[in-house]
Amino acid sequence: MAELELIGVSKRYADQVAVSDVSLQIASGEFLSLLGPSGCGKTTLLRIIAGLVDPSEGQIKLGDRDITRVPVHKRGLGLVFQSYALFPHMNVADNVAYGLRRQGLRGQGLRRRVDEALALVRMTHLAGRLPRQLSGGQQQRVALARAIAPRPRLLLLDEPLSNLDALLRDEMQIEIRRLQQELGITSIFVTHDRSEALSMSDRVCVLGQGRLQQIGTPEDIYQNPANSFVAGFIGRSNRLQGRTVSVGLDGAILRLANGTMIHSAVSALSVGQEADIVIRYDAIRLSVASGAPDQFSGEVILRSFSGPQVQLVIRASTDMDLIAEIPSHLPAANFAPGTRVDIAINPAAVFAGGRPS
Structure with a gap:
């Protein structure tokens, strides 16, 4: 039996559909990410699971219990918000104790549970401080401790790292995953x-326009995207339009707007069909231009160094620029603006899907 199951969950606001017919199962102890662009419905779906928003349709089951209409405080969930939502007048220990007191815990039992939660997030030494005396990362740890102290069956985290700087985000990614695995909490x-x-999850659920586009392991989502939306959102990609020239067992041949032909090994198209084409940055290989008349070529117009990778912007025609991401140790990473280059593209990393009518 799944720990959590969503069956045909939808949410409408007047004539706007925020979540459309989402069904999925989450196993006990699993870490699942709801991923998608702003406005895709991921936060609305989380709030429906939490009981903060009522679904227009569908059912939510926690184990064998239907919680679709159960109030949020009776669902037994732990919630961590983007804003942390700590009580500014309470110290760290009292913030963590808040939910436990609402459960009726007092005395030694209360203190023991608070100490256990603070120890798990490595905040015992700051138990007496107020939130304003803590860094962003420390506040996030307190919010986690408060959420796990009541020993919830399900932990819900709503973009909890978005307010942190890059280094703290990396640190807290590891901390949250460590804590989740140590507790075995769904x-x-x-x-x-x-x-x-991709780095934190057992599985990733990609949402777009309120719909579940694909669910799978991080490797499967990245390497085998279900459609061009997933391919374009998951990987750093060039997005182009073209038309299908031929289709065979090894994929499709596509003609880009500038007349260039490229091969996609991942497509579900028919001949003559217009296509949205997604080409991953790291699928592009460059070499010094040979001058061959049938060679796909262009000119480097911008070079950007970022440590292990170099990004090159190549102008392949007056109306088409491509971005290539080259490991910085390769010779092509040293191509300067003005260099003429031949362009080769790995067909396995070219994703093409039919354009909506």
């Missing part, structure tokens, strides 16, 4: 950050 993590979802 967790749902909302984020718009692809790297967070």
Whole structure:
């Protein structure tokens, strides 16, 4: 039996559909990320699970219990918000104790549970401080401790890292995953950050326009996207339009707007069909231009160094620029603006899908 099950969950606001017919199962102890761009419905879906928003349709089951209409405080969930939502007049220990006191815990039992939760997030030494005396990362740890102290069956995290700087985000990603695995608690993590979802999750649920686009392991989502939306959102990608010239067992041949032909090994198209084409930055390989008349070529117009990778912007025609991401140790990473280059593209990393009519 699944720990959490959503069956045909939808949410409408007047004529706007925020979540449309989402069904999924989450196993006990699993870490699932709800991933998608702003406005895709991921936070609305989390709030429906939490009981903060009533669904227009569908059912939510926690184990064998239907919680669709159960009030939020009776669902037995732990909630961690983007804003932390700590009580400014309470110290760290009292913030963590708040939910436990509402459960009726007092005395030694209360102190023991608070101490256990603070020890798990490595905040015991700051138990007497007020929230304003803490860094962002420390406040986030207190919010986590408060959420796990009542020993919830399900932990819900709504973009909890978005207010942190890059170094703290990396640190807290590891901390949240460590804590989740140590406790074995089923967790749902909302984020718009692809790297967070891929690095932290057992499975990723990609949402777009309120619909579940794909659910799978991080590797499967990245390597085998279900459609061009998932391919474009998950990977750093060039997005182009073209038309299908031919279709075979090894994929499709596509003609870009500038007349260039490219091969996609991942497509579900028919001949003559217009297509949205997604080409991952790291799928592009460059070499010094040979001058061959049938060679796909262009000119480097911008070079950007970022440590392990170099990004090159290549102008392949007057109306088409491509971004290539090259490991900085390769010779092509040293191509300067003005260099003429031949362009080769790995067909396995070219994703094409039919354009909506």
